[in-house]
Amino acid sequence: MAQVSFIGLGAMGFALADTAAKFGREIVVWNRTSDKALPLAVGNVTVAATPAEAISASPMVVVCVSDYATTASLLATPECMAALKGRILIQLSSGSPTLSRSASDWAKRAGAAYLDGEIVAYPNQIGGDEFPLLLAGDKAAYDAAEPLLKEYTPQARYLGSDPAKSSALNLAALSGSLGMTIGIMNGAALCEAAGISLQELVRDLPTNTAYDAQALMGSLRKIENGGLDSSDAPIGVWVQIADLMIEFQQETGYRTDVSAFARQLFGRAVDLGLATNDVGSLLEMLRPNRP
Numbered sequence: 001m002a003q004v005s006f007i008g009l010g011a012m013g014f015a016l017a018d019t020a021a022k023f024g025r026e027i028v029v030w031n032r033t034s035d036k037a038l039p040l041a042v043g044n045v046t047v048a049a050t051p052a053e054a055i056s057a058s059p060m061v062v063v064c065v066s067d068y069a070t071t072a073s074l075l076a077t078p079e080c081m082a083a084l085k086g087r088i089l090i091q092l093s094s095g096s097p098t099l100s101r102s103a104s105d106w107a108k109r110a111g112a113a114y115l116d117g118e119i120v121a122y123p124n125q126i127g128g129d130e131f132p133l134l135l136a137g138d139k140a141a142y143d144a145a146e147p148l149l150k151e152y153t154p155q156a157r158y159l160g161s162d163p164a165k166s167s168a169l170n171l172a173a174l175s176g177s178l179g180m181t182i183g184i185m186n187g188a189a190l191c192e193a194a195g196i197s198l199q200e201l202v203r204d205l206p207t208n209t210a211y212d213a214q215a216l217m218g219s220l221r222k223i224e225n226g227g228l229d230s231s232d233a234p235i236g237v238w239v240q241i242a243d244l245m246i247e248f249q250q251e252t253g254y255r256t257d258v259s260a261f262a263r264q265l266f267g268r269a270v271d272l273g274l275a276t277n278d279v280g281s282l283l284e285m286l287r288p289n290r291p
């Protein structure tokens with residue numbers, strides 16, 4: 001029997017299988033487009049003819065395909081469900097909490113121990129860089145898979161038995177990336193409106209984002225530990241800044257969507273009397289049933 005089987009050899013699935021093979025593991029791979037397995041098909045790598053054959057070949061199965069619907073279409077079949085009995089199934093496709101729980105349910109029905117994972121990295125980082133690899137679900141399955149996962153990154157970690165936690169934390173991290181992306185692009189628009197080279201923005205980006213990260217870590221700590229009632233850059237200051245952006249964008253004909261969205265969110269907090277609070281108090285505005 002091989003050590004681990006891989007289903008899906010797209011950019012990410014290939015990196016996962018290739019790294020495992022380079023660490024000397026006996027692996028079995030399957031991909032819809034079988035040509036993608038050819039660069040791997042040497043020495044300790046076997047190519048399976050079907051997903052069920054790949055599952056049967058190893059005690060541990062890693063699936064990384066486009067989405068959870070694809071995983072279900074491939075694996076939640078009578079043949080694969082039968083093959084999954086007693087196996088560890090690790091899903092590393094990107095999902096949502098609801099999708100994670102649903103996948104966990106059918107995997108359990110098949111008699112598999114299910115782990116739901118999220119890779120917070122690009123394929124070329126697998127096995128080379130440190131990055132978060134978030135796992136949740138069956139603890140015994142995590143313990144068995146940990147040596148493989150730590151080969152991918154020393155930062156592989158287990159978040160608990162609720163399989164939704166890895167996808168939820170991944171979405172939380174991506175929310176930060178999304179906010180930074182639209183914020184920086186809004187900044188690029190402001191530079192362009194003022195005739196400033198984007199190289200000037202690039203030059204200050206590492207310093208500014210490092211400072212913001214420090215400040216935001218402080219805000220997150222205050223949410224849990226107290227202290228939100230004071231800040232050296234309180235919510236009211238950010239409202240003024242958003243107003244200045246909107247004014248300049250209106251003068252220059254640039255779109256105000258991003259600045260206006262921030263103004264609206266921070267402004268609601270001011271309306272609730274939180275002008276002198278830390279930005280961590282914005283979480284108040286996002287909870288259920290808030291005005």
Ligand code: NAP
Nearest residue numbers: 008009010011012013032033065066093094119121122123
């Ligand atoms: P990709 O290069 O587009 O590969 C998609 C994989 O899914 C291929 O193996 C593809 O098979 C397979 N697939 C799609 N539809 C299928 C179907 N109907 N039946 C059978 N197989 C099917 O994507 P990727 O970059 O490897 O991403 C895979 C997962 O990792 C995604 O959920 C993605 O969100 C996640 N992820 C990716 C990155 C990244 O930077 N790439 C980072 C973190 C997480 P074929 O080869 O036959 O098309």
